[in-house]
Structures are given as C-alpha cells and as structure tokens.
C-alpha cells in the first residue's frame with residue numbers, strides 16, 4: 086500500500102502513530118490524532134471539509150457517468 090499506512094510517525098509533529106493516524110484535511114499529510122484535533126480547531130476547517138466534499142461529489146458524478 087502507500088506511505089500513509091506504512092509510515093510510523095506524524096508528518097506534522099513527528100509523534101508515534103501507533104495511537105491512530107488520519108489524513109490531513111488540508112493536504113495529503115498523514116497526521117496523528119492530536120494534530121487532527123488542532124486542524125478541527127482552525128477557523129477555516131469547515132471550508133476545507135466542504136472543499137473535500139465537493140471533490141467527492143465530482144468523483145461520484147464521474148462514476149455514475151461511466152456506469153450510465
């Protein structure tokens with residue numbers, strides 16, 4: 086698989102990822118849950134979530150188009 090699942094430490098703070106890992110909402114960084122909580126506290130976090138959802142919607146539309 087890719088680096089996301091194989092790496093041992095947080096891209097942002099270098100902490101051990103044995104306690105959990107998650108993709109940053111702002112980049113493809115693999116970060117620890119502590120860093121994720123910090124992201125959630127950012128003022129623009131909801132905008133980042135919305136941007137991500139918009140991309141997913143685009144992907145779904147493409148998928149439906151292929152099947153239809």
Ligand SMILES: [Zn+2]
Pocket residue numbers: 095096097098099100116117118119120
């Ligand atoms: Zn971290």
